[in-house]
Amino acid sequence: MSDSSALDGLEVYLVGGAVRDRLLGHPYSDHDWVVVGSSVDEMLARGFLQVGRDFPVFLHPDTDEEYALARTERKAGRGYTGFEVHASPQVTLEQDLERRDLTINAIAERLDGSLVDPFGGVADIEARRLRHIGPAFVEDPLRVLRLARFDARYAPLGFQPAESTLALCKQLAHAGELGELAAERVQQETFKALSERQPDRYFTTLFRADALSPWFAELEDKSRFESCLSSLARAVETDIRDAAPRWAALVLPLEDEQRSALAERLKLPTEVRELARLLALSVERLNHSCCDADRWLGWCNSVDIWRKPERWSRLLPLLSVYAPLLDTDTLGVRLEQARxxxxxxxxxxxxxxxxxxxxxxxxxxxxxxxxxxxxxx
Structure with a gap:
C-alpha cells in the first residue's frame, strides 16, 4: 500500500480474498479495501477517482487499488440484481462484512495486521468449511454458483460446503431463483471454476444442491453426469489446464443436440463451441486402431484443416487423451506434408x-x- 497522504486519518481495512488467501497460504494478487466512516465528497477531495456506478468505489490516486465505502444491501426484487445499496459514514465494518456470502470472505485486516472476524471465518478456515454468514445468503442466487466455484478452488485443501449452506442453496434452486441469473454471469462463474485445480467439484456441488437446472439440465441424469465428470477428470489428470478444452472434455459424452443446447443457453463464445464440436467429431472419426488415409482425409475435410491449420494444435492435446488409438505423431507429420x-x-x-x-x-x-x-x- 502507498504511503500517500490520501489515506491519512481514514479508517481503512483490507477485506475479502486477500485476507482469506493469505491465511490459507494460497496465491493472490488483488487487494480490496473498505473505508469506514467516510463519504463520497471526502474521498474525492483526497484525490480518489470514483468508478463505482451502483455503489461508491474509488481508485487510489497512486496505486489504482480499489477502495469502497462501507455499505449495506437490501433485497428489493428477484435475481442477483434486485438490491438496494446504502453507503454512508454511519455504516459499520461489521454491517459491511455481514452482506458478504461466506464467512471466509468476511474477515477484515487492520493496517497493523490484526484481524476483525465477527462471523467466525478464521475458525471455518481452520475447519476447512465453506459456510454462509446468515439467512441473507438466499437473497442472491449467484451465491450458489460462487459456493460451487470456491469448492472447486479449495477442495484440494480439504474444504467442504457446510450442510446448512447446501440446504439454503436447495431453497434457492427450488424457488426458481437460479433462472433469474444472466447467462453471462453463469458462464463467467463456470469458466472460472473450470480453471481451478478440482473443477469437478463445481458441478458436484451444484448436483448436491439440486442446482444443475435450469442452466445445466443436460447433466441432471446421474449416469450422464458421472460420464461427463469422468471425462473432465481425464483432462485434469493429463494437465490440460485451460477452461475451453476442459469444457470440451466435460461435454464430450453428450449428444450433439445436448452439447448445442448447453452452449446456446450459456451463450458460449464461438471458439469454445467449435472446440467442443470438433473434439466430438474427431473422437468419433479418428479413435480407431486402423485409421487409413480415407478416414484421415475425410476428417481433414470435415474440420477444414486445410484452411484452418491451427485447429490441429488446439485439438492435439485433447486427441492424445480422448483418441488414444490414434497415432497422432504420424498423422501430425503427414498433415504438415499434405498442407x-x-x-x-x-x-x-x-x-x-x-x-x-x-x-x-x-x-x-x-x-x-x-x-x-x-x-x-
Missing amino acids: ALSPRLWVEQGIKGKQIGEYLAKARHAVLAGDAPVNKK
Whole structure:
C-alpha cells in the first residue's frame, strides 16, 4: 500500500480474498479495501477517482487499488440484481462484512495486521468449511454458483460446503431463483471454476444442491453426469489446464443436440463451441486402431484443416487423451506434408477448373497414406 497522504486519518481495512488467501497460504494478487466512516465528497477531495456506478468505489490516486465505502444491501426484487445499496459514514465494518456470502470472505485486516472476524471465518478456515454468514445468503442466487466455484478452488485443501449452506442453496434452486441469473454471469462463474485445480467439484456441488437446472439440465441424469465428470477428470489428470478444452472434455459424452443446447443457453463464445464440436467429431472419426488415409482425409475435410491449420494444435492435446488409438505423431507429420502441397504444379501443367481440386485431393490422400512424395512448388 502507498504511503500517500490520501489515506491519512481514514479508517481503512483490507477485506475479502486477500485476507482469506493469505491465511490459507494460497496465491493472490488483488487487494480490496473498505473505508469506514467516510463519504463520497471526502474521498474525492483526497484525490480518489470514483468508478463505482451502483455503489461508491474509488481508485487510489497512486496505486489504482480499489477502495469502497462501507455499505449495506437490501433485497428489493428477484435475481442477483434486485438490491438496494446504502453507503454512508454511519455504516459499520461489521454491517459491511455481514452482506458478504461466506464467512471466509468476511474477515477484515487492520493496517497493523490484526484481524476483525465477527462471523467466525478464521475458525471455518481452520475447519476447512465453506459456510454462509446468515439467512441473507438466499437473497442472491449467484451465491450458489460462487459456493460451487470456491469448492472447486479449495477442495484440494480439504474444504467442504457446510450442510446448512447446501440446504439454503436447495431453497434457492427450488424457488426458481437460479433462472433469474444472466447467462453471462453463469458462464463467467463456470469458466472460472473450470480453471481451478478440482473443477469437478463445481458441478458436484451444484448436483448436491439440486442446482444443475435450469442452466445445466443436460447433466441432471446421474449416469450422464458421472460420464461427463469422468471425462473432465481425464483432462485434469493429463494437465490440460485451460477452461475451453476442459469444457470440451466435460461435454464430450453428450449428444450433439445436448452439447448445442448447453452452449446456446450459456451463450458460449464461438471458439469454445467449435472446440467442443470438433473434439466430438474427431473422437468419433479418428479413435480407431486402423485409421487409413480415407478416414484421415475425410476428417481433414470435415474440420477444414486445410484452411484452418491451427485447429490441429488446439485439438492435439485433447486427441492424445480422448483418441488414444490414434497415432497422432504420424498423422501430425503427414498433415504438415499434405498442407505443403500446392496446386501450382497442376496449373503449370495446364490443368484447370475442378480438375485441380481432384488432383490436389488425390495427392493429399497419397501423402496421408504415406506413399507419395511431397510437392512444395
